[in-house]
Amino acid sequence: MIWDWNFALNEALPQMLGAFLKVTLLATILGSVVAMVLGLILALLRRSRIQLISRPTGWFIEFVRSTPLLVQLLFLFLVLPRVGITLPAFTIGIIGLGVHYATYTSEVYRAGIDGVPKGQWEAATALSLPPRRKWQDVILPQAIRNVLPALGNYVISMFKETPYLLAITVLDMVAIAKNIGSLNFKYLETFTIAGLIFLAASYPAAVLMRKLEIRLGH
């Protein structure tokens, strides 16, 4: 038997769970916050009537979305110090994840906003609500509610892409798995555990999103 239970349960698992909580989950949470906020901003800029704003926003979204996250992370990690911005690798990772997924969430928000019935817009106009109140109290609450499952699914996707941060020296769970696996060639244990931890976290979340979709009547 090549599987070493003692190593797997007493050495690998505790260290990997520690990195999972401190790095993988934290990066997912912080990255999601950036993606949710920036995505909404991008969606609104994309809708701007001023073409000088909406066009470049559209190009930016398209460019970021069709290039690999891994290369974007390396770009930020290696190019930012060149222009005088030095940030910790973890922070750069959050920015990379957040910006990459913001371009996805902006499309989700856009679909949500487009899905708000015309009558709601007209009603806001009829009540002569100022733009701020129209968006804050009428359009966005309905738009976001309808796209919650799609946003949630992107959080799950991001969660599974957090290990890319190991390329920019962040010691996430998979980096730890690689390191302790290399000590005495116990990769089988460490990477199997890493996969199972990802599955144990993302599967229930995905089921939850499917339930939410059904509840919202999609």
Place this chain on the structure above:
Amino acid sequence: MSGFLSQFGEALPFFAQGVVITLELTILGAALSVVISFIFGLMALSQSVGVRFVSRVFVEFFRGTSLLVQMFWLFFALPLAGIQLVPVATGVIALGLNYGAYGSEVVRGGINAIPRAQWEATIALNMGRVQRMRRVILPQAVVGMIPPFGNWLIQLLKGTALVSLIGLADLTFETQAFRDATGNTVVAFTGALIIYFILAQIFAVLMSLLERRSKASIGQPMERRALGGLGWRLGGSEAA
């Protein structure tokens, strides 16, 4: 700017070598993932609970564990179990399994989207199960699968960058090699991003051409919309 261009010229041999590997992985990975998509997508529609269960487990497993973990597992762990794959095979298999799992949902969705009347018609014509699928259901279903498959193709193209982490000399790997050789960080990574962007646009255009042709082949009207890459979109709920 001219400085950038001349340095970009220096980087071109690196980029060219890398693009070949990236395209090779994209095409082989996509081919494998389409095969896996159809196998598990059709299994998901089986009448047998057991077959559906196997398909479900496969799909959830490969969607739920990260692509990078799968690649590392095949590259680092599998040899310890006595199975040594060449690196390109490792990359292709990981990409094929992961995106095949997502793609099987595309196949399932595409077939489910065929109106009931079409199924009833095949029964009325006394067609067998294989004949029904081959001659009536799949030709129509495949047309609807092309746009989502196109989105996944772009995702797969981006996913190939991960093979640089298992030492395959793809575009990302060669970009780093160029940077290490010359110290031209900005040129290296800006160039790589632009090349990935162009590749993505080319694939998007090819897929929309394929969509037009396949629509025409079953007599569906062609949509009057701008042909091309700008505007492909990933359906939100397909993401996870």
